[in-house]
């Protein structure tokens with residue numbers, strides 16, 4: 001059981017588990033609202049430490065440190081979904097935790113997540129649980145090829161997943177995902193990838209940003225664009241899907257629903273792929289391109305405050321700066337109207353998200 005929430009007041013402190021760029025941008029959004037932030041993360045030099053008033057560097061199973069942290073803050077949130085559920089549950093005995101442990105638990109496990117979504121009558125790829133080679137063979141017989149084998153837990157940016165095509169060896173695929181408990185999904189022949197970033201408050205207020213179109217390169221988000229190339233009807237359906245998911249999870253805060261856009265008999269439709277129980281890379285465009293950023297929206301939602309307007313301010317493009325792409329920072333600064341965001345990470349490793357740039361075009 002979580003503690004009942006109270007409406008935060010300026011001067012109160014938000015505790016954030018995780019110290020990466022998402023925590024950094026939440027902390028940056030909290031400051032102009034008069035709220036303090038306290039980051040809890042194990043990694044030395046976490047990007048969010050630079051911008052928050054206080055930080056605790058400790059492990060997620062250091063219960064002494066967690067208790068101290070819980071007593072020092074007025075609400076706890078997190079920036080990544082792999083926070084252990086027991087950590088969220090432990091903290092929620094001392095302080096409200098948003099989003100709650102249930103949303104965290106469901107979204108940490110791809111099988112639980114797809115089961116949850118499909119029970120709501122929302123379309124997902126066909127899927128089956130895979131524990132061993134025999135179950136994988138049975139699932140392939142049922143779902144067909146091509147199919148995508150994914151570990152149930154700890155997958156991100158395409159890690160822990162492999163496509164099984166006609167003629168591929170199933171046992172080798174299971175080996176490739178480390179023989180972990182997995183899920184087999186039918187391969188969705190999508191036209192585009194889109195997402196909805198939305199916010200919900202404890203008393204059920206809800207707002208969703210317009211559908212965002214997302215282009216990936218090497219499994220990492222490369223660019224997000226709004227408006228997406230979807231019909232107004234699909235935009236409405238996608239936002240309604242997010243509303244129903246948020247409602248059923250009793251969700252508090254910002255979350256994202258990643259979807260595949262498919263075209264069947266000339267008509268667009270969406271299929272849900274994944275729920276992210278946090279602010280999301282595909283919502284970074286809102287920092288400069290919407291009336292209220294997703295980070296401010298998250299702060300408002302977990303504080304029990306009114307949600308901000310979600311309208312966009314033009315045709316918006318957000319491009320991630322991956323690895324040494326961030327070396328172009330001077331050229332980006334020279335570009336009129338480009339908004340540069342750097343995350344303050346010391347080392348630009350390949351594939352590492354170092355920053356992003358937003359460009360807003362008149363329509």
Ligand code: AMP
Pocket residue numbers: 125148155156157158159185186187188189190193216219258273274
């Ligand atoms: P995920 O980790 O589930 O977000 O998957 C990473 C990427 O793999 C997605 O953004 C898609 O491009 C691709 N993908 C994942 N699942 C499927 C699927 N069932 N069918 C087709 N492509 C998929």
